[in-house]
Amino acid sequence: MMSGVASLLLYLIVTVCLTVAQLPRPDGAGETLSVAGAAVAAVAATVWRPRCSVILLTDGTTSSTTVFTELGGLGAPWGVTVFQVAAEGKSPNMTEALLSRLVAQARRVRQVSWCVTVVVVSDDSAFLAASAEWIFKGRLLVWTNRLLAVTRRPLSHLRHLHTSFSMMNAMxxxxxxxxxxxxCSVYLFLPYSPPGASGVKVATWTHERGLQLTSPLQLFPDKFTRFVHRPQLVVAAEEFQPHVLVKATEAPGRSLSFAGPMAELLHLLANTLNFTYIFRRPPDGSWGAKQPDGTWTGMVGMVGRQEADLGLGPFxxxxxxxxxxxxxxxxxxxYARIMAGRGRPEIDPWGFFLPLAPLVWVSILMALLVVFFANLLLYICSPPHDARNGLWLLNTIYDYLCVLLHQDVQQPLVWWWERLVLGGWLLMTLVLTQSYSGTLMSLLAVRYIPQPLQTLRDLLNEHSITMIWEANTAYVQYLKSAESGIFREVMDTEKAGRIMYVKSTEYTYMRDELVRLGTHVxxxxxxxxxxxxxxxxxxxxRCDFxxxxxxxxxxxxxxxxxxxxPLLLSLNERIRSVTGAGLYGHWMSSTIPNSTSCVNAPTTITINTSLSLTNLWGMFVLLAGGHLLALVVLGLELLSVRNFYNRDPVKLFI
Structure with a gap:
């Protein structure tokens, strides 16, 4: 690894320096890097750490002799990489293109270095501005790396550098x-300074006294730990319960304000970082999504276009x-869930089947067959057989059914084993029927609340249900990008009109007017x-959902x-402390009263009322069906008897 890094740095140095060597040396001896080289080395020495390297960027006015002379004075632990863009005679667009390619190459050096200090040397303010812009846009610097611009231009000619230098670890x-x-004077641009503010002088350098600090601020300070000035930041926010609640609407002479856990978090961040803030709501009321033409909507678009400094979210x-x-x-x-309206309590008219599980009903039939075969086996094994008719076995089965249905037994019991088997059957049916009747009385007082939509598949199968999503959220963005699977099936229902979008400010209307009716979820x-x-x-x-x-x-x-x-780096440290201490969870719990009241709402309820036909019509249907079946059987019997005696009229009078 070490040898690979060293070879890469050596390759870049040799290649670029050969190019520099072919450039003509400028007239005169007072080159900026040559005169200020000792000051640059003194500033760089204060921030050296093991495995640090230097990227030197010039505009073509620095001679190769000066470059090679000053390289050794920098004392970089991991060496110096030199890039040079000869801007003379080139158009601004050509310079921009060269800088973009240069930054891409310099980023490779930064990626294999533990830390980097970028030194830009130029007396051309336009070149300084362009290089700073591309260093920022090209992400050449992360906050742990540093930028030092060296120039002869007076500070009054460099005010246009304030924006880019204030947002980087630069001096x-x-x-x-x-x-x-x-x-030499060393200046620092503070972030979010008031309009017209100039740089802050933090140090001076002379040959006699060397480098001396002139301000409480250190060289390359962390400018975002706490702001010196109290800037006012623009925060994009929208109502998003329970995280963000609208506290007051916009009115003449009254600013918009929000409440909720995210507002508490923002207030804490503002106090610790020393900034104030104002809220701005997105024109479309959405979080933000990328459109087919590449533009962005909502709060994401506002922050990305630098119309706002922060987006409250959460996103x-x-x-x-x-x-x-x-x-x-x-x-x-x-994570996402389906919220649907709970159905009205329903009465199950076939609830008289519920006291016994299906397996118990099957077991009863099996037990009836067992006693039938037990009687048959004992009858065969008990000589001598009495003179009983051939319908004895059928009558025996009938008697056992009568016992199960609480009817009396008419057939006389001759053998002792008949009484023993029947006694066992009586005991079993007594326990079974008593348990059944007690459970049935309880079930007749129960109302069932249907909750059929538990999965996305259930939702897709219910073609009459319309799905409601919040517009332009990360969920919708992901669903629209899905190419297969159940999420693709969900988005395909949009063509059938089964998807509608709402804003977070329309949640209350959506809940009361759509989801409650059961036609939407x-x-x-x-x-x-x-x-x-x-x-x-x-x-x-009530728990209606x-x-x-x-x-x-x-x-x-x-x-x-x-x-x-770089503002996010300071926010991250404080957010980690807030979440680690459980403050956000505490704010959440205090914001949502009754939050657990309907989380595990029962799906059945018990009532105390008289039984009606609504409860019992299933039993009457079963009774009527049994009578109808009996009439059909009786008709078939009469028809068969009549046909039998029509073939032999003599038997009709016997």
Missing amino acids: LLLLDDTSGYPR GISATRAEMVDFTRPILID FLGEDLSGKVLMAQDFSNTG YASKEIFLPFMFCMIGQKNS
């Missing part, structure tokens, strides 16, 4: 040798959104469903920031 070294005695992390914004540490993990975050059910329970005292047993599409939720923003 500006200004060389002043007009008096014949070189003097589900996805690869598509990562193209537009950066995410903080996860605040929580949530809501598919969203588990916590959102709990809030909707808890609010309804607080208002009505239920959540599915199946969970799907787990997502990590967090805040979002602008791409490559």
Whole structure:
């Protein structure tokens, strides 16, 4: 590994330096890097760590002699890589293209180095601005790496560097040798400074005194630990219960404010980082999704276009959104469930079958066959046989059925074994029928609440149900990108009009006017469903909704920031402390009253009322069916007897 890194660095140095050697040396001897080389080395020495390297970027005005002379003075532990863009005679577009390729190559050096300090040397303010822009856009620097720009230009000519330098771990070294005695001043641009603010001088350098600090700030300080100025950040936010609640609507002279756990988290972050904030709601009221033309909607679009500094969210992390914004540490993990309306209590008219399980009914029939064959076997093995007619076995089965149905037995019992077998059957049927009657009385007082939609497959099979999703969320973005599987089947139902989209501000209407009727179901975050059910329970005292047993599409939720923003690093440290201490969970529990009241609501209820025909019509149907079957059998018997005697009329009078 070490040899590979060294060979790569050596390759870059040789290749680039050969190019530099062919460039003409500028007239005169007072090159910026040559005069300020000792100051650059002094600044760099304060931040050296093991395995650090330097990337030196010049604009073609530095001679090869100066480059090779000053390389040794830097004292980089892992060497120096030199890149040079000769901007003279080239158009701005050509310079931009060269810088983009240069940054791509320099990033390879950064990836194999533990830490990197980028030194940009130029007296051209346009080149400094372009190089800083590409270093930022090309992600050449992470916060642990540093940027030092060296120039003779006065600070008043470099105000356009404020935006890019304030958002990077960067400083500006200004060389002043007009008096014949070189003097260097080191400036720092603070993030979110007031308009018109200039850089803060943090150090000076002279040959006599060396490097001296002139400010409480250190060289390359962590500017985002706590802001010196108290900036006002723009935070994109929208109502998202239970995380974000609208506290006040926009009105003349009154700003918009939010409450809830995420608002508490933002307030804590603002106090510890020393910033204020204002809220802005997205025009379309959505979280944000990528459109077919490549544009972004909602809060993700606002933050990505730098219309807002932060997005409150919380937002589900996805690869598509990562193209537009950066995410903080996860605040929580949530998943989707189906929330549907609970059915009305129903009476099962066939409930008289329920006291005994199907296996018990089968066992009764099997026991009846067992006693039949036991009687047959004992009858054969008991000589001498009495003179009984051939219908004895059928009569025996009939007697046992009569006992099961609490009827009397008319056939006389001659043998002792007949009494023994019948006694055992009587004992079994006594216990069975008493258990049946007691359980039946209990079941007649039970009402069943149907909850049929427990999985996505159940939902797909119910073609009359419309699915409700929140518009432009990570869930919808993922479903639309699915190419196969059940999620693809779900999105295919959109063509049949079975999917509708709502905003988070329309949840209450959606719950009361659509889901409650049973014609629609809501598919969203588990916590959102709990809030909707808890609010309804607080208002009505009933559990009219239920959540599915199946969970799907787990997502990590967090805040979002602008791409490559170092502000997120400071937010991450504080978010980790908040979530690790359980504060967010505490805020959540205090925000959702009655949150567990309907989580495990019973699917059956017991009532105290008189029995009606609604409870018992199944029994009457069974009775009528039995009588009808008996009439059919009687008719068949009469018809068969009549045909028999029609063939032999003499028997009719015997």
